Amino acid sequence: MREPADPGALLDWYDRHARAMPWRVGPATRRAGVRPDPYRIWLSEIMLQQTTVAAVRDYFVKFTTLWPRVTDLAAAEDAEVMAAWAGLGYYARARNLLKCARVVTSEHGGTFPADHATLLTLPGIGPYTAAAISAIAFDAPETVVDGNVERVMARLHDEHTPLPAAKPILTEMARSLTPQERPGDYAQAVMDLGATICTPRKPACGLCPWRPSCAAFVNGTATELPKKSPKKKKPVRLGIVYLARRIDGAWLLETRPDKGLLGGMLGWPGSDWSDAPVEDPPIRAEWKTLDAEARHTFTHFHLRLTVKTALVPMDRAPLRGTFLEPDAFDPEALPTVMRKAYNLART
Known part of the structure; x- marks a missing residue:
């Protein structure tokens, strides 16, 4: 017993x-x-x-x-x-x-x-x-x-x-x-x-x-043990992020809305995350699309981000976001998925 x-x-x-x-x-x-x-x-x-x-x-x-x-x-x-x-x-x-x-x-x-x-x-x-x-x-x-x-x-x-x-x-x-x-x-x-x-x-x-x-x-x-119910397959969402760098080295970033995923975090301007994201560049530029995607898994879905990069002149004003001077930009302050996009743009 x-x-x-x-x-x-x-x-x-x-x-x-x-x-x-x-x-x-x-x-x-x-x-x-x-x-x-x-x-x-x-x-x-x-x-x-x-x-x-x-x-x-x-x-x-x-x-x-x-x-x-x-x-x-x-x-x-x-x-x-x-x-x-x-x-x-x-x-x-x-x-x-x-x-x-x-x-x-x-x-x-x-x-x-x-x-x-x-x-x-x-x-x-x-x-x-x-x-x-x-x-x-x-x-x-x-x-x-x-x-x-x-x-x-x-x-x-x-x-x-x-x-x-x-x-x-x-x-x-x-x-x-x-x-x-x-x-x-x-x-x-x-x-x-x-x-x-x-x-x-x-x-x-x-x-x-x-x-x-x-x-x-x-x-x-x-x-x-413990027994677990079968997990549902996670859906895949798509998105676009825009990494614009000014010729002096400043990066264009924006603070995400307080509500939603990554709320309140600093990140790259981008599209919505959906089945068919809509192009929405934050500044007029000649955008280049990287071959590799930034991929990340959240609790309820997998995210695949198309990464677009551009070099812009000093006098070009953004439609949204703010340029962060090189000495003020710390990639470690970015959420993981945004840092993945940054690392792809650097390679």
Whole structure:
């Protein structure tokens, strides 16, 4: 007969094997009385949405160096924050990041509210993020469920309902195990277990502190779980981008509308993204079409951009956009798909 899963056993494992992260207060440091900074927890959780820990580390260090407190971030220029975010993707997160920082500063005195319900009222904070901040920053017994936790729960209970239909089932399983003591450490422990031991492929069951309780291990089904519904094929959208360079080296760029993909980001003027994009050059010029396309995949579709380039004289005024002087242009401040177009134009 399987033993019931013991949160204490997982916490003992976490005390020995917790991953070191720039936003985390490790178990030993926490025992010494150091409390996590809610600002750093919130910032890391927003950055980690749809992204890996490895991708986030450098961005987190950059942001907390530039803006060490939420009030610093709230006072930052929008363009500066969007440029610092460039390359991390899902740019609505960056816009909500600024909105949230400003609400926390103006309405909560620069201090994140400890109350879970109040956290849910802040821009960009949904159920998962509110639970993570509540548990990790304030040690409230909230249930934190990400992809790692879903995988651990599915295997622990040998649950074969496919995702996403299984989400409420797995969340309830996770809730039943959330302890009253050290819930913040426990939440991080389950996520660490999924990230390092109960991995999607080749889980290291021999090292797992919950192996005696794992139904999938007993039944030999661990590698099959969690089940997932078949993914729909992503459609392809087409577009055109125009890379105009003035003879002094300045590039013609524009800030995209706040709403929509890449909203608020600096980028190349271009067409709509559709099945049949319409030519819409931002300046009169002799445009050359590159042989290669800039290709990028978003959550719901693949994008293929035709790249057109032109060299224009100093006195030619653009129809839209602004020329950015060479010393002010940083391609690293562009979102990834725009940087791909730039790299093609340079080759």
